[in-house]
Amino acid sequence: DAGITQSPRYKITETGRQVTLMCHQTWSHSYMFWYRQDLGHGLRLIYYSAAADITDKGEVPDGYVVSRSKTENFPLTLESATRSQTSVYFCASSEGTGTGANVLTFGAGSRLTVL
Amino acid sequence: QKEVEQNSGPLSVPEGAIASLNCTYSDRVSQSFFWYRQYSGKSPELIMSIYSNGDKEDGRFTAQLNKASQYVSLLIRDSQPSDSATYLCAGRQGGSEKLVFGKGTKLTVNP
Numbered sequence: 001d002a003g004i005t006q007s008p009r010y011k012i013t014e015t016g017r018q019v020t021l022m023c024h025q026t027w028s029h030s031y032m033f034w035y036r037q038d039l040g041h042g043l044r045l046i047y048y049s050a051a052a053d054i055t056d057k058g059e060v061p062d063g064y065v066v067s068r069s070k071t072e073n074f075p076l077t078l079e080s081a082t083r084s085q086t087s088v089y090f091c092a093s094s095e096g097t098g099t100g101a102n103v104l105t106f107g108a109g110s111r112l113t114v115l
Numbered sequence: 116q117k118e119v120e121q122n123s124g125p126l127s128v129p130e131g132a133i134a135s136l137n138c139t140y141s142d143r144v145s146q147s148f149f150w151y152r153q154y155s156g157k158s159p160e161l162i163m164s165i166y167s168n169g170d171k172e173d174g175r176f177t178a179q180l181n182k183a184s185q186y187v188s189l190l191i192r193d194s195q196p197s198d199s200a201t202y203l204c205a206g207r208q209g210g211s212e213k214l215v216f217g218k219g220t221k222l223t224v225n226p
Contacts, residue, residue, distance in 0.1 A: 031212050042218035090158055102147045102207050106158040
């Protein structure tokens, strides 16, 4: 299916466990982003990537790790989950240039609960 | 000052009325601005983008940008109950491809 897909859609884990959220896009967009959305905070950028093997921190990167070995995939790993990482996580992508520059298209989201 | 700030809302309007959503931004945000709509439990979807001063119209939606006042707004004419959602204002962080978002304004359109 064309588009941007996230998995899992729902995840419950325990404090201290490692969790990986997957993101896959079929448009060959250069840029990919991870945001978290929490009540009272809105969408906050965790990490983003301009291309394969190029990643950079956003506003709230602590406790998260990303990689981008292929253009289409951008997994987000919580190395040791904490309760404060309970949130809805959105992956997004954009062309990065031309008329589509900065226009983000979002995945459906992954709701993570850390007990 | 937060990079992008929105009226916290919630905003409630009757069906058929004009809904006005507002957003201000700091000096760290520039050039490109976007309005996203987010239904409860869903992901944000782009409604409008605006890059230059003035108004941009698309159907019932009008985006307005005033760079001198650092102000972006979204007007929804003839509001419908299906417009009930949270509206997110976003701007491009200067010198990067990153978008920063406001906290969103929840709009309810009452039949």
